[in-house]
Amino acid sequence: MVTAEISLYPLTSDYEESIINFIKALKANPDLQVHTHAMSTFVKGEKNKVFSGISKALDSIDQTAFSFVMKLINRNLPVEDGFLEF
Numbered sequence: 001m002v003t004a005e006i007s008l009y010p011l012t013s014d015y016e017e018s019i020i021n022f023i024k025a026l027k028a029n030p031d032l033q034v035h036t037h038a039m040s041t042f043v044k045g046e047k048n049k050v051f052s053g054i055s056k057a058l059d060s061i062d063q064t065a066f067s068f069v070m071k072l073i074n075r076n077l078p079v080e081d082g083f084l085e086f
Helices: 015-027 047-059
Strands: 002-010 033-036 041-045 066-073
Touching: 002 015, 002 047, 015 033, 015 041, 015 047, 041 047
Parallel strands: none
Antiparallel strands: 002 041, 002 066, 033 041
């Protein structure tokens, strides 16, 4: 199980549609757990399925120039519970 925090930055003034289509494509994948926050999206699942799912979702915006940032941890982080407090 891995948890990826991802941010997509379409390099166009019409960026919102590309982001929404990308997130919808991620959420349509039954192998992934997807949690969207205000500034990023978390994707959880088996490592190969997470990478494959992200790749397929990027195909949904393939015509748009974009920058993509991903942080990955090989753990099941409890991101669905909101922010962690220490």
